[in-house]
Amino acid sequence: MSTATADVTPGAAPGNEAAAQATPSLARRTLRVFTGNKLALTGVVVLLLLLAFSYLGPLLHPTEQVHTDLSQANLAPGGSGHLLGTTDLGYDMVGRLMVAGQTSLEIGLAAGLLATLFGTVYGAVAGYFGGWVDAAMMRITDAALAIPAMFLLVVVAAIITPSKGVLIVIIASVAWLSPARLVRGEALSLRDREYVQAMRMMGGGGARAVFKHIVPNAIGTVIVNCTFQIADAILYVSYLAFLGLSIPPPSADWGSMLSAGITYTQNGYWWLIFPPGIAIVLVVAAFNFIGDGLRDAFEVRLRK
Amino acid sequence: MTGFLVKRFLQALVVLFLVSVIVFTLLHLLPGGPARAILGPKGTPQQIEHFNHQQGYDRSLPEQYLMYLKRLFTGDLGESFKLNSPVFDLLKQRLPKTLLLTVLSTALAVIIAVPLGLLQAVRRGKASDYALTGLAFLLYATPVFFLGLIMIILFAQVLPILPAEAPQGESVGELLGDFTGLVLPVVTMAFGIVAMFSRYMRSAVLDNLTEEYVRTAMAKGQSSRRIMVRHVLRNALIPLATLLGLYLPTLFSGALVVESMFNYPGMGLLFWNAAQGSDFPVLLGVTLVVGVATVVGSLLTDILYAVLDPRIRSVA
């Protein structure tokens, strides 16, 4: 089907002067495709805005977020100088969202990165060695995957009192499975690529195969998956909060704010529910858009 | 096919064994160990020591594991110290209800997602495709309980046409009898998975459309509609069976949240209540059963896939 376009690479004929010019690096071309993707760019913008809101916001809009003031509880937005009203404990809602955003983003990023790191190493080892090692390691991930993450998280969180560090570790402890499987598949297929065989022909060893060929070619997949992992980790934080397992106050994350708001569904305190809910949706969607855009960008590069 | 099935079955057995090891490990990770888990927070140190000796918890770990397995095979999953009832009986009562919720919402999700994904693939690159893709991502990014909350606010408060609470009843039949009560939990859970399935359908249809057999079908003189239905849809739907198997854990996780949200009397709610009250026999019992259900379920979907796809069906 591609007969019409084969062998017409412009300027690639032997002796052609154009051939002497270096072509733009892969990274630059990947970036170009990525920036051409509107959804992905939207994701980047939304993420930057949320980061600025959470970290720069408190500087512009300083509020009391440690001591409760029940006299100011559940104030409606608009009046009383609170743009989005106040929480059931009397915290300013906007300021609360900023503080909670820091926690959600930090746990999400840290857990996503940790899961990716561990999963990648695990999957690469299984895929590279193959055979029985691979079979044994993959049955372990199968078993861990068979127990739905939420159930495992609840049991673990019921045993250990949550703190930021604990949440990061337990979320990572269920999230590493998907990158592990993915990287293992990549390693298995890359291991048999002809360019790895060609390298063996020259006398190259396993270390070179892994670090010069397998890792650089798998890195795109890993980066893409990492953005999805971060998104999922932020969702996990919110689910744990909903199930009653979050860092105790005065700390807060978007999930725990949303869960706290659910109690007041009947009272019509919408400002306790929608702002944190929308914040979660926005940040998770942003990471997904970015991941999707990155995947396209990496694919285009290898396809061309 | 028998070769494939035998291999797959043995794999499932190994995974089941490992699942039991994981749950066993969790039991021993509990503060105070199994004794504390089973006697509850009220057990005195003397009681615990006596219990440990009596139940063999002072023996070596492999021995204890064998005892644990033995008890599992006799259906002994321990006893809830909150509900004063054997965990096995509780699960026997609750599991079918959770399965009902899962099956109904999965079916609904597939019914919505398949035409949606097909539509996106056909309209690829057009505004409607972008809009639906964006929507699917937003849906995926919405925590199920937030989605449920929006549903409740919309359909039980703003427009009070549906009950915000799931039907209560002893049996699956009773639940089905109160159909309006099922709507919100089922729809909420279905929406949570529609995003994933429609995304899959879109790319599967697009992949199949580039296959050469589609060109052959065109060369025979078929209309695009007929090619879509007779050739593409069929080939895109077969792998959906495996996808269902892969998403079983996600489905059960979703059931946990939805049941807690709507007070649906299934296994998830049982689990959630147990978590609130540190009722460890129930927590571990449910975890084990859900794990087993996932393994068995994905085995079944793999068998289904093998039956549907002639390429696997006839190999060896």
Place this chain on the structure above:
Amino acid sequence: MTEPLLRIEDLRVDIASRERTVHALDGISLELAPGEALGIVGESGCGKTMTALSVLGLLPPGGAVTGGRVMFDGRDLAAAPAPVLQDVRGNSIGMVFQDPLTSLNPTMTVGAQVAEPLVLHRPELSRKEAWTRAEEMLRLVGMPQPAERMKAYPHQLSGGMRQRVAIAMALVCEPKLLIADEPTTALDVTTQHQILELIDGLRERLGMAMILVTHDLGVIANRVDRVAVMYAGKVAEESDVRGLFARPRHRYTEALFASLPERAADSGSALHTIPGLPPNLAARPTGCRFAPRCTFATDECRTREPRLADDDVRGGEHRFACFHPVPDDASEAEVVVPPAVPAPRAPGDVLVALDSLVKEFPLKGGAFSRRRGTVSAVGGVSLEIRRGETFGMVGESGCGKTTLGRIVAGLEEPTAGVVRFEGHDPARMSRAERRAHRRRVQLMFQDSTAAMDPRMRVGEILREPLVIQGVGSRADQEKLIAELLDAVGLPRGAVRRYPHEFSGGQRQRLGLARALTLSPDLVVADEPVSALDVSVQAQILNLMRELQRERGLTYLFISHDLAVVRHLADTVGVMYLGKLVESGPAEQVYAQPLHPYTRGLLDTVNLPDPRAAEGLDRTPLEGETPSAAKPPSGCRFRTRCPMAQEVCATTEPPVSTPNSAGHQVACHFPLSAPRLASAV
């Protein structure tokens, strides 16, 4: 000429992608009489497939007819609405595609797929009648046990059988025209022959016309009445087949024929090549599109576009678009004689010796399933390769030639037997010795794209062997690479580019350069030119030969292409189902094959000359190669051998040398009559 069945008038097709628009067809005019067979031939990218696809409106995404008409049965198919096209497709025009595996629906039974056109176009037939007709059609295309095969799925059939199904599907409505797009390119020589014979027979029986699209001049020479040669989206020359092959007029056709290894004066001379690449069709080139690569081009060729005009002697029978055509009275061999190459060195001592080499692969059937078996890829092969020679290994797919090459290259461990390099067995070397030994044997892959890390620039790819082996300083390495690029005819600036930016031929040059960085003694080349067009293939073959002479290289050249091996090899080995059935000096094996398989293979090849085939008493091979998981007892060829006796089934044939010492054959009844010399 009677009223044509199909008339393509000034057809223009554009293919738009995100980056650019390619003018794939730029004013194609062709006619086809009822019952006539027209061949469209050309290299990749010339538009031959697009021509075939646009007749049925099956252009790929982004493709659109921008001008011209496709008149069929009084209707313009290029402008016809979908229902009209759907009525024609599969009904009055049937089409067969290249790859029989991917062009069939994997999840539908053969029967349902063959019956489908009847369901669509013969609504008066009941389901049962349609099924019965489909079954008859399968019988007609030579499918054994058609009733059972109707219920089979495509993956359960061999490649040749799948293509028979595709043909049955195209012909079940008895169309007036069959369009076959490279129908045999994915098949082995013997299957290819059977399929072409089948199409010939059916065409005669059903009285239908045919358009046969192919890159293979051998196929076109023997199967069609008329030929259109396409180049860069235009018809360069059109003629009856005999006239074209006897007296090509367009300079491109002439050069194309001259590039064929079959046409080389003898195996000692270089092949004629066409320099450069076809033009980029995104920009419409001015003047003659072949001018930049043509030795006869003048300023006129570069500025004015030649029109397709009638031949001055033969009239409308022969048309071409060239300002400086091959003169009428020129003899065939008028082509510029390529420079002679230095005489080969006298064969040296034995470099590599294979002793009873066996390779078996476990048959995958699940870890615990009982039906475990082994595939015998290489079933005990012994041979010697001498220093400085080219050992050509030929055979059909699945014969074990690639596995053999990989074992020699050290990529696979043999199950039994030994490979010795100058008497040493690498398996017994120490680690360090083995690593150093790697330098002496290098592999050249069929697909250099897959064999080069897509993330590395060419400079890094070429330097990698030197880095691994720790050869020289960085400056030394870069100097060596620059020299190698010169040697393989690529600009030095190539080091800063990525492999995917090069054309197929250029990538094979890179592959050769990389194989040579470590100055190996032996290069194992596995089908290095089979993905290339004829003119580019000739460039690579010449380059390989040139470098061999300069550097004293030894080649193990593995190919399915008998003509290419004949041209390049000094010694030839023929493999069948894991066995080396015959080996010896190339001229002897080709002129007087001793094994019935070799003989059959040579008789099956399509010669790119309509006249050559006529004088020969050819007995092409029949049947299909059995599975290597269950090879026949005794002689593995006996199931297809016309001379098989009882002893062939019970005893493995001994190796004998009835002809001369160097010419070995493994057969109970070696042939004695020489084959006519004019063949391949």
